[in-house]
Amino acid sequence: MLSTTPADRPAAEAAISLLYESAGLSPPRFRWVSSPLIALTTGEPGLSDQLGQRWRGLDGTVPQALWSDVAADLPRAAQMPGRLFEMWVATPLLSSWSNYVQPILDAAHGRRSPLLQWNTRFGIGWIPAWSDVRYGRHPRSMRLWDALAATVSACGPWWWPDERLCIVSDPPETLLMETAGDHDEMRPHCADGPAVRFRDGWxxxxxxxxxxxxxxxxxxxxxxIDRESNVEVRRCAIEHLGWPAYLEQAGMRLMATAPDPGNPGFDLLLYDLPRNERVLVAVNGSVERDGTRRRYGLTVPGHLDDPLAAAAWTYGLSRAQYSQLLHRT
Known part of the structure; x- marks a missing residue:
């Protein structure tokens, strides 16, 4: 999923053809594209809107063949390793998939893409069973598992089948990720350039x-930032620019500062805003995964002129109560 190696086209076509044949379909014609941006617009004339929605063969016959013999062979001992695998491998992988593949396909097609549904159902959606398969791989299903693994190895998640045509995209040439969450999910991030770039320049x-x-x-x-209407985009831009720089550029007046009792070594900064509002800038009490502490701003009522009182208000506490905090998260 995270590979930037160019696709192995002969290997991908051979593996996908085997999956088609196993579903009782003739091997498809292949059309290779440089990025998911043009995957839907590269289908057969008049059929581009249906691409990725007509999977009757691959979506039914192949899964049945993969599972019928495997399920019969599974010992009870496989159930616990399967659950552990789902918790520690499959769940974070599914989250990473949603954080990475979904935004790319949505960006390519301007909406929740039907292509995402195909990839999730046929590819990553079955990953938890890999743990069980190692306990009872039947020869008939093993051939299909190997074909599915060969497909993913050759071209990653970037393939979408129709009954007569299969669209396959090259993987991105640049992919910059970071870990996040309790299970080390992956998500794209880059502070000084594109996090994802395909070979056609997209x-x-x-x-x-x-x-x-x-x-x-x-x-x-x-x-x-002030021209941006999307709240999430505004938040990201302010985080990247930094709250002090944003408030200074915006001409906001710093009213007062005070040491943060719940976060020793860091200050609370209270800025005056128009429309009888104020912003309290604070530093997160918890350390991020990269060892830094996130700085953030909170809008508080305009009558508050003391940083400690403003911080207390965000927690529903009095100034005296907040002043006694030993540590906040």
Missing amino acids: ELYFWHGTRVPEWVITDPTAAA
Whole structure:
């Protein structure tokens, strides 16, 4: 899934053809594309809208063949390793899949793509069974598992079958990821350029897993942030620019600062905003995975003029109660 190696086209076509034949279908014609951006528009004339939706053969016959013999051979001892595998491997892999593949396909087609549904159902959706298969691989199903593994190895998740035609895309040439979450899920992120770039020049920008316009990464300014209507994009741009720089560029007045009792070594900063609002800038009490601490801003009522009182308000506490905190997260 995370490979940037160019696709092995002969190996991919051979493995996918075996899956078609196992479903009782003739091997398809293959059409290779340079990125998912043009996958839907490269189908047969008049059929591009249906691509990825007509999987009657591969979506039914092949799964049945994969599982019928495997299920009969599974010992009870496989159930616990299977659950552990699902918890520690399959679940984070599915999350990584959603964080990585889904935004790319959505960006390519401007909506929730039917291509994503195909990949999830046929590819990653069955991953938990790999743990069980090692306990009872029947020769008939083993051949299909090997074909599926060979397909993923040769071209990654970037293939979509129709009954007569299979579209296959080359993997991206650039893919920059970071780990996040309790199970080390992967998500695209790059602070100084595109996180994903395909060989035809199509590129996407991500800030900690959120897809953003190019300016958020290459030229974040307070003026551009104020023009942005999308709240998530604004948040990412402010994080990248930094709250102090954003507030300074926006002409916000620093009213007061105070040491944060719940986060020793860091200060609370209270800024005055128009429309009788204020922003409290604080530093996260917990350390991020990369060892840094995230700085964030919280809107507070305009009558608050003390940083400690503003911080207490965000927790529903009094100023005196917040002042006694030993540590906050």
